[in-house]
Amino acid sequence: MKNSDEVFCSECGEIIKAKAEICPKCGVRQSPPPNVFGPTTASGKNRVAAALFAFFLGGLGVHKFYLGRIGQGVLYLLFCWTFIPSIIAFIEFIIYLVMSDEEFNRKYG
Known part of the structure; x- marks a missing residue:
């Protein structure tokens, strides 16, 4: 059962912490939450x-x-x-x- 601070891995579906950047089970980097103001550059400019x-x-x-x-x-x-x-x-x-x-x-x- 998933807690409020957990999400499903985008690749394998395993329950992971919401702040996790990489799934500990499959090793896939999780996508960051969508930016409200749209995409940013590599240097973080929007x-x-x-x-x-x-x-x-x-x-x-x-x-x-x-x-x-x-x-x-x-x-x-x-x-x-x-x-x-x-x-x-x-x-x-x-x-x-x-x-x-x-x-x-x-x-x-």
Whole structure:
């Protein structure tokens, strides 16, 4: 009988702990729980999260820091008083939303 902190192995069906990464019986790596915001890159970046950062905090360059573009993030911070980075960040917000996951992974992964 399965407890609340247990799940079935995706390969052999054995009852295992929910936090287990590998089934102790068959050795198959268990898939992680689905991400609410969609797929992430190999480095853990997420397209929707980057878009939300660009929309809400883009004038300060937070989305650039999140994506690992530190130099561009510093430029956004230096010129945030002009509101030009806010306009560019809004355009980048739209670009991130229409960009495919594969293209996002290729560019920022």
